[in-house]
Amino acid sequence: MAKVLMKGNEAFGEGAIRAGCRFYFGYPITPQSELAHFLAKRMPEVGGTFLQAESELASINMVFGAAGAGARAMTSSSGPGISLMQEGISFIACAELPCVIVNIMRGGPGLGNIAPVQSDYFQATRGGGHGDYRLIVLAPSSVQEIIDLIREAFDLAEKYLNPVLMLGDGLLGQMMEPMELNEEKNFFIPPRPWAASGRMGGPKRIINTLYIVPEEAEKHNLKLNQKYKKIEANEQRWENYQTEGAQLVLVAFGTAARICMGVVDYCRDQGLPVGLIRPITLWPFPVKAFDSILSLDTVHYFLSVEMSTGQMIEDVRLAVNGRRPVFFYGRYGGMLPVLTDVVKEVKKLLLEEEP
């Protein structure tokens, strides 16, 4: 099949349509606005609903409503807008409804800027809003992976009845790459016994986010936690790049991982034993990747490379669990790691640190 050239933001939109999503609610913000532009045109073509809401609060609550009625629904925004949505996301997680949320991260904190960063990692992987809940978080690193993963995002959301967050950055959203379109899913929504779409003579269907009696709330929390444990066990995804024989393993996701692949290629050309673990699910964090690589015994250190002051490194340290030293390299505020600077850091570790 011939490849088509598409912007990352547009690939999220096309991928959602092909995954059977027919409801989009959103509010514009750079650097993700092309996603909304694209779906404003595309949704009516497939008989779907595109709605520019009056705010991010409205967007996420419209997603809540559509999901509660049994629809495949999504929204998208960038950092500041995602912050505004947190209350709604917490409600959707509590109500156990499927939906997909896209965050094309921009420089922060505050209003920040529109340059690419990865500093919403904590917000994405720790729930984000109030209460004890988790989102499944997927982090693509190419336009092809965007369209492939958003399909999986809708499947995972429905399998676990849980919101799925896709985390990209401004660069990934703005860049164009050729990609193969996946085939369009039959627009079929399986019967949803939980949806508030009419009881049809059956039992009452109630979507609830209020558990006023602590005994009941504890039971609900336990139920959610059992689900999260199952997701942690079954849904870890990652890619190993040149990890065989690597003494130093870089850990990076999204755009930082793209830059690190260049670092690994450069180092391998010079005979330096460097590899990369690229987490694709940020939650559940791919702990298994670290267990299997540490069983090989060749690895001396890890270097977490991030476009933040160091957030994922906490998960890397939890996964490594003291078995090896973990170092950090980052750029912040919308600045990108430069290949030669990361190489310098790699050489410093390989030559100076005692294994």
Place this chain on the structure above:
Amino acid sequence: MFESVLLAGFGGQGILSAGQLLAYAGTLAGKHVTWVPSYGAEMRGGTANCGVTISSRPISSPIVSEPEALMAMNRPSLEKFEQSVVSNGLIVVNSSLVNCKIARKDVQVMYISANKLAEELGNNKVAVNIVLGALIFLTQIVSLELAIESLGKVFPPRHQKLIALNQRALKAGAQFFDHLAKEKAG
């Protein structure tokens, strides 16, 4: 082998579209391609640039921070990016809007008065594709035929009538240096 190109000029010159044209041509050639625009808080008349990488291998970092070829459509862009070009790289300068010569001795520099040539074709706006045609001829990063074929992808249906004009612009740019080379040789 040229793989990375930086196209730079001022907003409104068609820099981003010219970069997309190159990216589509690379896609049609079955290559790995990335196109990355400058998407900062830009304003009309401000600087605009995009980086295009076309390679037979997967592209790790899409950022073009050290281009092998630079297309400079005006003087501020040339001043901003001249030093970033790799040693032995190529700089194609729109000499209609750049009235100085490049001091660097370690790069190949080619001058083309694109706005003058564009006026001869009847439309000043196609200057960017004249320079792109020249760059494609000089680097062979894609074939001119594929760039011409890609015009239909970049222009929205309502502007299809501009395709023939831009086809002439791409060819004019390529022929400019082709003739120059033949004159030297002949």
